[in-house]
Amino acid sequence: GFINALGNDIAGQNSTFNNLLGANFNVQTDNTYYGYGSNQTAPDVFSNAGTFTKSLTTGTTTMDAEFNSSGQVNVQTGTLALAGGGSESGSFSVSSGAKLNMSGTFTFTASSSVSGAGTAGFSSGTSTFNAGATLNPAKGITITGGTVQLDSVQTLASLTISGGSLNLTNTHLFINYGTNPDPVATIRGYLASGYQGGNWGGSGIDSSAAGHNAAYALGYADSADPGNPAQLASGTIEIKYTLYGDTNLDGSVNSIDFGNLATNFGKSGKVWDQGDFNYDGTVNSIDFGLLAGNFGKSAGSNADVVSAADWAALDAFAAANGLMADVPEPTFLGLSMLAGIGVLARRRCKQRS
Numbered sequence: 001g002f003i004n005a006l007g008n009d010i011a012g013q014n015s016t017f018n019n020l021l022g023a024n025f026n027v028q029t030d031n032t033y034y035g036y037g038s039n040q041t042a043p044d045v046f047s048n049a050g051t052f053t054k055s056l057t058t059g060t061t062t063m064d065a066e067f068n069s070s071g072q073v074n075v076q077t078g079t080l081a082l083a084g085g086g087s088e089s090g091s092f093s094v095s096s097g098a099k100l101n102m103s104g105t106f107t108f109t110a111s112s113s114v115s116g117a118g119t120a121g122f123s124s125g126t127s128t129f130n131a132g133a134t135l136n137p138a139k140g141i142t143i144t145g146g147t148v149q150l151d152s153v154q155t156l157a158s159l160t161i162s163g164g165s166l167n168l169t170n171t172h173l174f175i176n177y178g179t180n181p182d183p184v185a186t187i188r189g190y191l192a193s194g195y196q197g198g199n200w201g202g203s204g205i206d207s208s209a210a211g212h213n214a215a216y217a218l219g220y221a222d223s224a225d226p227g228n229p230a231q232l233a234s235g236t237i238e239i240k241y242t243l244y245g246d247t248n249l250d251g252s253v254n255s256i257d258f259g260n261l262a263t264n265f266g267k268s269g270k271v272w273d274q275g276d277f278n279y280d281g282t283v284n285s286i287d288f289g290l291l292a293g294n295f296g297k298s299a300g301s302n303a304d305v306v307s308a309a310d311w312a313a314l315d316a317f318a319a320a321n322g323l324m325a326d327v328p329e330p331t332f333l334g335l336s337m338l339a340g341i342g343v344l345a346r347r348r349c350k351q352r353s
Contacts, residue, residue: 068225082106085125094118094139103146108133123146136217137176149208158183161190161204170209170219172240179235184222187237189270191218192279207241215294217244219272229260231275241297245291247273251299253291255310261291262317289326292318 024330031172085104094100105125114120114135131152135141140158141148148169151305155174159166166173177183191310193204200210200218210216220239221230229248230238239248247260261275264283270276275283277290295314318327 009334028108040259047090057205072158076174092120094120094136102127118232120144120321124164137174155255159187159190163203165194165203166190166205168205168207168239170207170216170241170242171249172238172242173241175234176233177235177237180226182222182235184220184224184237187220187239188279189241191220195279205239215243215297216241216299217277217290218242220248221249221273225271225273226228243294244277244298245294247275252305254292254306258295258310258314258317260286265321285321285323285326288318288323292323292326295328 011096020157038209064148079099079101082102082104085106086163087107087109092114094114095118098113098335099121100118101121101123103123103271104123105127107128108114108130109132114129114133119139119142120135120141121144123144125147126147128149129151134151135154135156137155138157139158140160142160142162142163143164143166145164147165147167149169150173153171153173155176157176157178158180159173159175175183175187185203190204194200194202194206195217196202196206198214198217205218207216207218210218219242220237220240221228221232223232223234223236230250231239239247241318241337242249244255245257245261247257260273263281264270264274264276265288267282268282268285270281272279275287275291276289280286296304296311298305315324315327318324
């Protein structure tokens with residue numbers, strides 16, 4: 001329970017806040033309540049529509065608590081350090097200038113949200129925002145350790161990772177930086193760190209879903225890119241779970257994507273929308289192989305999305321650059337088309353030679 005300035009445990013350990021303290025519990029100064037007693041063994045539970053409001057001018061209050069039912073936490077000023085954990089179905093509000101720092105293992109259910117005008121920080125453990133949970137699109141998050149996992153599409157104003165990782169699973173994230181300096185180089189650095197040789201389990205921005213599906217990765221696009229391939233609003237970056245080779249993040253790997261790679265093939269200093277899919281800055285045979293393996297595919301579908309002429313162009317490029325070994329066998333649906341223009345025969349001859 002909470003300890004007052006005299007060291008007395010006023011609430012009793014492992015208490016249910018709304019039952020013992022009333023529907024609403026307010027901490028108004030930095031010396032009214034602080035910390036927990038040494039006998040604290042399990043999280044307190046805050047539930048049944050109660051509201052915990054922290055309004056401090058200075059200092060930090062640490063709560064080891066679970067929030068469920070309709071429980072709500074309002075951080076108005078100062079810093080609330082949340083050190084508990086569990087499945088959270090309540091909501092969090094962080095006012096301007098205030099901070100919410102979570103160091104436990106939390107899972108936010110469909111009805112919960114993290115919102116307000118303050119800053120959310122994560123230092124250890126795992127905080128999971130699953131389907132329906134929302135982050136405040138007007139503010140950012142800071143990760144200094146542990147893992148923050150997003151299971152649904154989110155929009156943030158900023159993202160800072162100095163330790164730990166942001167796991168995008170199989171969803172995507174928008175960074176709406178507006179008129180602030182474009183952070184795309186920093187975002188790309190986070191992705192390069194998360195790539196981890198294609199395992200997608202490194203620090204920075206990673207994806208547990210991509211780590212279990214070799215055809216998928218995290219791609220990104222910036223509204224400031226030439227041609228703005230993802231048709232993003234000005235001042236926006238998109239980071240998306242998608243197929244390797246999907247340069248414009250439209251969910252398909254087709255002749256447009258191949259054209260973007262072919263234009264930049266053999267060049268360095270390139271990025272995702274130019275054909276660099278393994279985050280090494282160079283568009284080469286590795287990137288071609290990743291695109292070719294998904295050529296004609298759409299995310300979540302096996303349908304062929306390219307024509308026989310597109311396959312012929314890919315084959316011609318591969319033959320001219322010594323890349324035929326990276327071109328996959330044609331799909332069953334494409335066999336008749338490719339045989340009609342001699343592509344299939346050429347591939348088989350190549351294999352026999």
